[in-house]
Amino acid sequence: MERKNxxxxxxxxxxxTITPLYRDYEDQKVTPDKRIEFYENYPWETIINDDYIINDGINDIDKIIESDKFNLAILTHVNSLNEAVLKIKYLRKYFKDITIIPVPKAISKTKMIHTKDAILIDDYAGNLREWKEEGGIGIRFNQKGNAKGFQVIKDLREVIDMF
Ligand SMILES: [Mg+2]
Known part of the structure; x- marks a missing residue:
């Protein structure tokens, strides 16, 4: 069987990372005009660590790799080069041979790669809508099962049996 991207x-x-980011955004009473600056200067090293793993996400990625059904890559928006470096270093602790694609926040994820028939697992429905418009398959990651019009999963490993 051909592997899916x-x-x-x-x-x-x-x-x-979303919970502490939003909490600090609120606590610091960041105004909309300072929003980009807030994300650029955020101390990402305080939140890119194992304390913030969702469910068993890291182990689930191992299971996805073991299934041998997918060409897997991590596709992540970044607000600064420092944030990109921290995310890459974090992921490299666990995965020696995985593709990691940091995407500048101002650019759509669909503009970085070939989307046709590729699967994107994302918590943000806006990204998934763009992905679908470009011929990709969107899966929403949401702990409450809130689908927003997409297939929805709560654990990454669920994707293994979907294809
Ligand atoms: Mg996200």
Whole structure:
């Protein structure tokens, strides 16, 4: 069987960076005009670590690799080069031979790769909508099972039996 191209988002899928980011955004009363600056200067090293793993995400990625059904890559938006470096170093601790694609925040994930028939697992429905418009297959990652019009999973390993 031909392997499917599978892209997995990082924030809100592998690590729950979203909760501390939003909390600090609120606590610091960041104004909309300072939003980009906030993300660029955020101390990402404080949240890119094992404390924020969602469910058993890292082990699930191992299971996905073992299934041999997919060409797997991590596709993650980044606000700064420092954030990209931290994410790559974090993922490299666990995965020696995996493709990691940091995408500048201002660019759609669909503009970085060939999307046709490729699968994207992402927690953000906006990314999934763009992905689908470009001929890809979107799967929403959501702990409450909130699908927003897509197939939805709570654990990454669920994707293994979907294809
Ligand atoms: Mg995300």
């Amino acid at each position: 599978l892209y997995i988002d990082f924030d809100g899928v592998i690590l729950d």
